Amino acid sequence: MSKTTLVGLMVAAGAVVFFSGCGASGAQFSQFATPKQDRGLVYVYRPESFVGGGVSYDIHVTNPSNPDLIAGELVNGSYVEIDIPSGESEVWGKTESKSSVTLDVKKGEAYCVKGGVGIGFLVGRPNLEIVDMNTCKKEIVETRLTK
Amino acid sequence: MFQKSLLGAIALCFVGCAEHSMRVSPENLSNISASTPMECQIIYEESNQEYLPTQLKNNPNSSLVANYSYTVHYVNGNTDWDGLNLFNPLIFVGFPMSGESVIVEGKLHIKEKEGVVKELRASCVSNKTRNLFQTGGSSGPRKDCLIAVRDNIDTQIKHFKKEFIHE
Numbered sequence: 001m002s003k004t005t006l007v008g009l010m011v012a013a014g015a016v017v018f019f020s021g022c023g024a025s026g027a028q029f030s031q032f033a034t035p036k037q038d039r040g041l042v043y044v045y046r047p048e049s050f051v052g053g054g055v056s057y058d059i060h061v062t063n064p065s066n067p068d069l070i071a072g073e074l075v076n077g078s079y080v081e082i083d084i085p086s087g088e089s090e091v092w093g094k095t096e097s098k099s100s101v102t103l104d105v106k107k108g109e110a111y112c113v114k115g116g117v118g119i120g121f122l123v124g125r126p127n128l129e130i131v132d133m134n135t136c137k138k139e140i141v142e143t144r145l146t147k
Numbered sequence: 148m149f150q151k152s153l154l155g156a157i158a159l160c161f162v163g164c165a166e167h168s169m170r171v172s173p174e175n176l177s178n179i180s181a182s183t184p185m186e187c188q189i190i191y192e193e194s195n196q197e198y199l200p201t202q203l204k205n206n207p208n209s210s211l212v213a214n215y216s217y218t219v220h221y222v223n224g225n226t227d228w229d230g231l232n233l234f235n236p237l238i239f240v241g242f243p244m245s246g247e248s249v250i251v252e253g254k255l256h257i258k259e260k261e262g263v264v265k266e267l268r269a270s271c272v273s274n275k276t277r278n279l280f281q282t283g284g285s286s287g288p289r290k291d292c293l294i295a296v297r298d299n300i301d302t303q304i305k306h307f308k309k310e311f312i313h314e
Binding site: 049050051052086087088090092097098099100101102104114116117118119120121125127128129130131 | 230282
């Protein structure tokens with residue numbers, strides 16, 4: 001085995017070990033929970049992707065009862081379940097720039113927000129978008145509960 | 148020096164690619180000066196009172212019933228092809244990476260005991276492209292559109308009141 005091949009293998013092995021710590025380690029998504037009385041549920045999920053896979057960001061929720069609640073860290077291939085009071089809530093994430101969506105949460109309903117990572121100057125940027133429940137049901141099953 | 152200036156000029160041209168447009172309809176409504184709000188029983192099931200037309204004033208004893216509602220639809224761009232953009236040098240001068248839209252439709256039914264007196268509608272489409280200089284999500288465009296729809300319905304209410312009084 002040549003020296004170049006050996007170095008290449010070591011780099012590859014190092015990368016595998018390094019990136020294996022980036023994914024979600026919680027339980028696989030099984031089903032949508034029933035929201036508590038007078039409240040709604042928001043699922044923020046992030047399908048596994050190679051691009052920006054090593055970048056993660058916190059999911060924040062801002063509403064009149066919580067000026068800034070950190071709901072969890074959205075890593076590659078993970079989801080965060082957030083119990084939210086009815087009314088308007090802003091769900092957002094930030095790295096070098098902020099991405100936010102606003103939901104008007106109704107009692108007893110569940111909502112889905114899809115997260116991703118887009119290109120940034122120095123680090124990948126969060127990209128959040130509200131998706132319909134059919135799309136969400138298909139995609140969220142591949143994700144795991146965030147750490 | 149000339150090369151740097153040329154590069155700067157090209158960069159400025161592409162920064163203009165960061166499109167953020169908003170279109171509200173119906174368009175070309177003539178503005179009517181401020182008038183007193185219309186008294187009616189208001190039915191409004193959304194939580195944020197900021198988006199309720201200001202030309203409506205709640206009066207539980209009024210024979211008029213105003214039901215205001217709105218819907219918000221999202222046309223999402225995504226980051227699935229951002230990997231390809233890594234090989235596109237134009238992204239450093241503002242080349243668009245994806246586009247997204249927010250569509251808001253507002254509806255106001257004004258009813259009396261006999262039935263619907265008037266139905267007013269307004270819609271707003273906000274288009275935004277995502278590039279290296281502009282990201283942000285849909286919160287801002289959603290709010291801008293909801294306020295634009297509210298203002299448009301307000302103007303329509305003023306026109307309706309004017310017609311209603313003249314009849």
